[in-house]
Amino acid sequence: MSEKTEAGSGSAALEAVKWLLVVGLVAAAVIGNSYFSDQPTLYRVVGVAVVALVAIFVALQTEQGKAFNQLRKDSMVELRKIVWPTRQETLQTTLIVLVFVVLVALLLFVLDWILGGLMSWVIG
DSSP: OHHHHHHHHHHHHHHHHHHHHHHHHHHHHHHHHHHTTTSOHHHHHHHHHHHHHHHHHHHHTSHHHHHHHHHHHHHHHHHHTOOOOOHHHHHHHHHHHHHHHHHHHHHHHHHHHHHHHHHHHHHO
């Protein structure tokens, strides 16, 4: 039992080191972009992109990163199962919504007009 605890604490320490490395890489990218502001934008963008890719790679090596990557993969599988509406269905649904919006707007206008008239008649 104590071996599992020691292995778990060593793993947790390694995870913390990986996350510190990720934070350090992001900070280096931000500071480096600011420090080299006199350099051409293309070079800075390439530098930040490379550092960001390295940071993402390191983050994906952590337990949370692996779980996130698995969630991303599962989401892509679920997205493939979606049946998207056709153009005709989309247009019909849009027209139905627009008609109901206009009807509710007219209903509210008429109610406001009637209640405004009643209030004017009561007040004088």
